Every structure is written in structure tokens, then in C-alpha cells.
Amino acid sequence: MRTTSRRAVLDAALELVAEGGLDAVTISALTARSGVSNGSVYHHFGSRSGLFAVLYRESFEHCVTTLLPALEHDEPERAVRELVARYLGWVAGDTGRARFLYAAPLTADPAVKASVFQPVAAWFAARAEEGALRPYPPWALDPVVMGPAHECARRHLAYGFDLGACAEPVADAVWGAVAPVG
Structure with missing residues (x-):
């Protein structure tokens, strides 16, 4: 029952x-929706912030796990393009988690986020060291490299825009950001 009530929350x-966004997540709304007691919410998460921290890590892990198979390609351009396609596919397919990640970016512990993202950052760093990709510090991969994908994802989540319609131009933009110079 312990795992069941935690999952329900x-x-x-x-x-x-x-x-209704982050403001809709109140302890009373959680207990009404999940069917668990007020005490159970506090037992599992300690607070609303604790719940957000757990949910952020779990959602970010789902996202990164979806991306990892793209990095198995030998050709960096193919891997980067598939990474974009997988990301946009994840946003379209798991909108609840994607909405949460975009709504609650500051609820994540930067060390936890860096730990979860480490395999992706390491892949980019290794390809940059080989000269197959332009080098970026790990913190810049998300805003600089994936910026076009994030903007399309935000518009999809806010207005229902078709992510499939922007997948190829976004992949072009992301590849352009990381392709080796020269």
C-alpha cells in the first residue's frame, strides 16, 4: 500500500x-484527487516542495531515458537529429510530465539534474573532444543546443501546435548549433 499511495500522489x-499549473497542486487537491490522507502526503514527501523535487527527478529521468538510444548511433549528425526527434516525441507523448518540467524548472536540485543528464553531457563532451561536434559546457547544452526544441515544445504544450511540423527544421537548427566549424 505504501508504494501505491506514493504513486497515487x-x-x-x-x-x-x-x-491548472503548479498552483493547482495543493495538499487538499492532492488528497482529494489521490484518495490518500493528508498525513500520507507529508509522510512520503515531507512537503509540497518535496513532492515537486521527487516528481521533477522522476519526470526528468523519463525524458533522458527516452533520449539515450539516439546516442547509440556512430554518426554524430544522425544521433543529434534522432535526439531531437525523440525529445519532441517524448513531449508529445508524455505531456503531463513535459508540462510539469516546463512549469517547475526551479524545483530541481542542480546536482540531481546534472547527475541524471550526465550520460548525454558525456556523449556530447566525447564527440567534441574528437572534433565531431562543437564544444559546449554541459550547462549550455540545454538552453543553447536544445533551445529550438524547447521553444517548439512550449508552443505545443501551450497552444497545441503540431510538433511533427517543426521536427525537421528544429533538427536542422540543433545540428547547426553543434556541427563542427569549418
Whole structure:
């Protein structure tokens, strides 16, 4: 029952974010939606902030796990393009988690986020060292390299724009940002 009530609260939080943003996630709304007691929420997460921290890590792990198979390609351009396609596909397919990640970026512990993102950052660093990609510090991969994908994802989540329509131009832009100079 312990795992079930914890999962119920996490699922309820995702539903509430989808319906009304972070402000909709209150302890009373969580207990009403999940069917667990007020004490159970505090037992599992300590606070609303604790819930957000757990949900952020879990959601970010889902996202990064979806990306990793793209990095198995030998050709960097193909890997980068597939990375973009997988990311946009994840946003379209798991909108609850994507909405949460975009709504709650400051709820993540930077060390936790860096740890989860480490395999992607290491892949980019290794390819940059080989000269196959332009070098970026790990913190810049998300805003600089994936910026076009993030903007399309935000518009999809806010207005329902078709991510498939922008996938190829976004992949072109991301590849252009990391392709070796010269």
C-alpha cells in the first residue's frame, strides 16, 4: 500500500499540473484527487516542495531515458537529429510530465539534474573532444543546443501546435548549433 499511495500522489500531482499549473497542486487537491490522507502526503514527501523535487527527478529521468538510444548511433549528425526527434516525441507523448518540467524548472536540485543528464553531457563532451561536434559546457547544452526544441515544445504544450511540423527544421537548427566549424 505504501508504494501505491506514493504513486497515487505523484499521478494526482501530474493531473493537477495539466489542469491548472503548479498552483493547482495543493495538499487538499492532492488528497482529494489521490484518495490518500493528508498525513500520507507529508509522510512520503515531507512537503509540497518535496513532492515537486521527487516528481521533477522522476519526470526528468523519463525524458533522458527516452533520449539515450539516439546516442547509440556512430554518426554524430544522425544521433543529434534522432535526439531531437525523440525529445519532441517524448513531449508529445508524455505531456503531463513535459508540462510539469516546463512549469517547475526551479524545483530541481542542480546536482540531481546534472547527475541524471550526465550520460548525454558525456556523449556530447566525447564527440567534441574528437572534433565531431562543437564544444559546449554541459550547462549550455540545454538552453543553447536544445533551445529550438524547447521553444517548439512550449508552443505545443501551450497552444497545441503540431510538433511533427517543426521536427525537421528544429533538427536542422540543433545540428547547426553543434556541427563542427569549418
